Amino acid sequence: MGKLAQVVKPKPNGCIFGDMIERYAEDDEDRAAVISPNVTAAAVWKFVSQEWEQVGLTTVKAHRAKECACFRGVA
Ligand SMILES: [Zn+2]
Structure with a gap:
């Protein structure tokens, strides 16, 4: 353990687009705009x-349609 622990961001739920929104959206306006x-x-x-x-466009569509992991309550 001589090194600093690597900062590994856990995948929240397997939705790439949801993860991107968490990382890139600067405010609620951004978060609302993409959906x-x-x-x-x-x-979008x-x-x-x-x-x-x-x-992928499919990923964006799935998230916007609430058919992705974000809305399934899957951890
Ligand atoms: Zn999602």
Whole structure:
């Protein structure tokens, strides 16, 4: 244990997009914007892929449809 412990962020629930929101969204406005029904999934996907990280459109859609691990209550 001579080294500092590595900071490993646990995957909260297996949803990549939910994890990205936790890491990149700067405020509640950001968090709301990426799941807003007023913005298409494709537009959100394009934004996050360019500004945050690469993510699958399917993953974005699943999260927005609340069909991902975030909404299943799975740890
Ligand atoms: Zn999710």
